[in-house]
Amino acid sequence: MEIPPVVIDRLPLYTRALSSLQTEGRDVVSSQELGTRLGVTPAQIRKDLSYFGRFGKQGRGYNVQKLLDELHRILGLDRQWRMALVGVGKLGRAILGYEGFSPQGFRIVEAFDASPDRIGQRINSLIVKDTRDLENVLSKAPVDVGIVAVPAEFAQDVIDTLVKCGVRGILNYAPIAAHVPDGVHLKRIEPVLALQSMTYYLKSSPRPTITAARG
Amino acid sequence: MEIPPVVIDRLPLYTRALSSLQTEGRDVVSSQELGTRLGVTPAQIRKDLSYFGRFGKQGRGYNVQKLLDELHRILGLDRQWRMALVGVGKLGRAILGYEGFSPQGFRIVEAFDASPDRIGQRINSLIVKDTRDLENVLSKAPVDVGIVAVPAEFAQDVIDTLVKCGVRGILNYAPIAAHVPDGVHLKRIEPVLALQSMTYYLKSSPRPTITAARG
DNA sequence: ATCTGTGAAGCACTTCACAGCG
DNA sequence: CGCTGTGAAGTGCTTCACAGAT
Numbered sequence: 001m002e003i004p005p006v007v008i009d010r011l012p013l014y015t016r017a018l019s020s021l022q023t024e025g026r027d028v029v030s031s032q033e034l035g036t037r038l039g040v041t042p043a044q045i046r047k048d049l050s051y052f053g054r055f056g057k058q059g060r061g062y063n064v065q066k067l068l069d070e071l072h073r074i075l076g077l078d079r080q081w082r083m084a085l086v087g088v089g090k091l092g093r094a095i096l097g098y099e100g101f102s103p104q105g106f107r108i109v110e111a112f113d114a115s116p117d118r119i120g121q122r123i124n125s126l127i128v129k130d131t132r133d134l135e136n137v138l139s140k141a142p143v144d145v146g147i148v149a150v151p152a153e154f155a156q157d158v159i160d161t162l163v164k165c166g167v168r169g170i171l172n173y174a175p176i177a178a179h180v181p182d183g184v185h186l187k188r189i190e191p192v193l194a195l196q197s198m199t200y201y202l203k204s205s206p207r208p209t210i211t212a213a214r215g
Numbered sequence: 216m217e218i219p220p221v222v223i224d225r226l227p228l229y230t231r232a233l234s235s236l237q238t239e240g241r242d243v244v245s246s247q248e249l250g251t252r253l254g255v256t257p258a259q260i261r262k263d264l265s266y267f268g269r270f271g272k273q274g275r276g277y278n279v280q281k282l283l284d285e286l287h288r289i290l291g292l293d294r295q296w297r298m299a300l301v302g303v304g305k306l307g308r309a310i311l312g313y314e315g316f317s318p319q320g321f322r323i324v325e326a327f328d329a330s331p332d333r334i335g336q337r338i339n340s341l342i343v344k345d346t347r348d349l350e351n352v353l354s355k356a357p358v359d360v361g362i363v364a365v366p367a368e369f370a371q372d373v374i375d376t377l378v379k380c381g382v383r384g385i386l387n388y389a390p391i392a393a394h395v396p397d398g399v400h401l402k403r404i405e406p407v408l409a410l411q412s413m414t415y416y417l418k419s420s421p422r423p424t425i426t427a428a429r430g
Numbered sequence: 431a432t433c434t435g436t437g438a439a440g441c442a443c444t445t446c447a448c449a450g451c452g
Numbered sequence: 453c454g455c456t457g458t459g460a461a462g463t464g465c466t467t468c469a470c471a472g473a474t
Binding site for chain 2: 008009011012013015016017037038039057074075076077079081090091094095097098099100101104106144145167169171175176178179185187189190191192193194195197198199200201202203
Binding site for chain 2: 435436446
């Protein structure tokens with residue numbers, strides 16, 4: 001069956017809420033409660049889950065642990081994912097230093113850059129390699145995902161190389177509309193894009209006057 | 216008129232492509248060419264633009280400069296936007312150091328943290344202030360957008376405070392499903408969410424064997 | 431001839447509403 | 453009775469296809 005992409009985008013939210021519930025020691029949760037926590041309608045949660053199977057018990061709800069396991073399996077979060085970073089400038093270093101990846105099973109295992117004074121540097125136990133060696137390195141130790149943090153002008157080339165290396169998932173931080181062949185999944189994650197659409201809604205309504213707590 | 220939210224999300228992509236075209240010295244562009252560059256159908260571009268007016272010339276296309284100006288005006292990108300960062304841990308520092316905001320008119324003008332050993336520190340010409348002073352500081356110098364980079368457990372509280380301070384746009388880096396009242400716009404921008412849905416598509420198809428350039 | 435702007439058709443996603451199980 | 457799972461209805465978005473302007 002062909003699952004609507006928006007459904008796939010919501011599943012990680014469900015796993016996250018379920019993790020919290022699990023930490024709170026809860027055994028069972030209804031679509032109603034899950035929906036309230038996430039700001040999603042109960043019907044939508046039930047419909048989304050129904051694409052993959054029948055995980056709930058009528059009259060009771062969903063077993064937290066079981067549903068969490070199922071979603072992990074469905075999303076492929078029951079294994080480790082290897083990632084390669086390209087571009088270790090300011091942004092690239094920040095990405096390397098980001099601690100949110102590894103607890104979720106995402107590991108940056110290679111870092112590349114084109115600049116001679118960065119190649120060979122050690123950053124968090126990784127040695128920065130030459131971008132020109134991408135194909136050689138990744139042919140010996142393939143990765144699942146490429147993270148692109150190079151300047152806009154080089155981004156498409158880097159993406160093309162990654163695709164040639166068999167990388168089928170790309171996280172693009174560069175401000176370009178990159179092209180990838182069918183079967184390769186690219187996500188734009190520049191914060192500026194999010195801001196530039198948000199301003200549409202902010203521009204009209206005035207900043208309210210604030211009655212602040214005073215000294 | 217009520218504009219579909221997806222349309223608003225695409226407009227920043229259009230402005231970006233138009234900026235490139237402008238740099239290339241192009242005067243006129245058709246929906247066809249713009250579409251090819253962005254991976255969007257020409258009909259969609261025309262339809263999207265038609266919500267806001269009639270910017271093209273039949274038989275010719277769109278004047279690059281004029282359309283760019285219009286889109287800037289529509290999105291509110293013809294002015295500066297003031298932002299406050301909350302949380303100057305590792306992630307917060309990276310956000311402060313990010314150079315992509317200011318060229319697009321987004322400026323971080325305040326930084327807050329709750330930890331005593333961070334309060335008072337200077338980072339890039341900004342003095343880190345106490346999160347407890349958020350209301351006082353923002354009542355004197357309001358901001359348009361709040362950037363939340365605190366640990367998950369504090370994020371909802373910080374968001375509530377920001378909303379109380381009249382902030383109506385929030386960029387949330389914390390891994391929680393935050394709740395905001397109507398009229399407040401919140402965008403989740405954690406990279407892990409993007410990865411966790413991408414893996415759904417990656418998990419099934421095998422990593423292809425690569426024929427790499429060898430020595 | 432070329433390319434926009436747009437109703438109308440088509441497709442995708444969400445919500446409803448209820449049968450059916452625990 | 454409570455809550456899931458799901459066809460059917462409803463809503464929103466995309467694409468078609470063509471009239472009309474240059």
